[in-house]
Amino acid sequence: NAGVTQTPKFRVLKTGQSMTLLCAQDMNHEYMYWYRQDPGMGLRLIHYSVGEGTTAKGEVPDGYNVSRLKKQNFLLGLESAAPSQTSVYFCASRTGLGSDTQYFGPGTRLTVL
Amino acid sequence: RKEVEQDPGPFNVPEGATVAFNCTYSNSASQSFFWYRQDCRKEPKLLMSVYSSGNEDGRFTAQLNRASQYISLLIRDSKLSDSATYLCVVPRGSGGSYIPTFGRGTSLIVHP
Numbered sequence: 001n002a003g004v005t006q007t008p009k010f011r012v013l014k015t016g017q018s019m020t021l022l023c024a025q026d027m028n029h030e031y032m033y034w035y036r037q038d039p040g041m042g043l044r045l046i047h048y049s050v051g052e053g054t055t056a057k058g059e060v061p062d063g064y065n066v067s068r069l070k071k072q073n074f075l076l077g078l079e080s081a082a083p084s085q086t087s088v089y090f091c092a093s094r095t096g097l098g099s100d101t102q103y104f105g106p107g108t109r110l111t112v113l
Numbered sequence: 114r115k116e117v118e119q120d121p122g123p124f125n126v127p128e129g130a131t132v133a134f135n136c137t138y139s140n141s142a143s144q145s146f147f148w149y150r151q152d153c154r155k156e157p158k159l160l161m162s163v164y165s166s167g168n169e170d171g172r173f174t175a176q177l178n179r180a181s182q183y184i185s186l187l188i189r190d191s192k193l194s195d196s197a198t199y200l201c202v203v204p205r206g207s208g209g210s211y212i213p214t215f216g217r218g219t220s221l222i223v224h225p
Contacts, residue, residue, distance in 0.1 A: 042215035100145050104156035
């Protein structure tokens, strides 16, 4: 039982490049979330999903897209990376069945030059 | 008023001290509250949840004051290993519209 995993752990991009961050969970959780965390800031919600095939915008969705084609995976895409997207990205999942606890992945550190 | 506010600190305390943090929230309809711990460059992990007036787990006590709309975290007999950032989480909505909202965190440094 690996919990929540994120791929890659680190990445450096040039402005304008694209990439996809993968989040995978093996706990059969319904809900999944993508956050970004910047220095001195709390976690800010980018997008979230309440189940396979569904996605919704969070607090800071601009410049990002997501997909949840399989229940266990939640992908975060950057179509044209900008320096303002330099951040640490955390994925989290939640069962939604009588528990509100979120389980986080180890994070992806992204630098956009 | 921000949805969830925390004093960023840092709170610098000696080992063995008792320290308390507060977290204020704006949504009076919130029913559940959480404290997460985040170590440097690591992911947040659940420390405590609060659904009614309070919760206690060993040296940690979380209390809820609905009238004043704040939750507190009390740490007794601080250990060096308690040094971390403590994040307050106040979700809004439920079911498919459940949105966790994080505070910016309170930094705790416990020194010898």
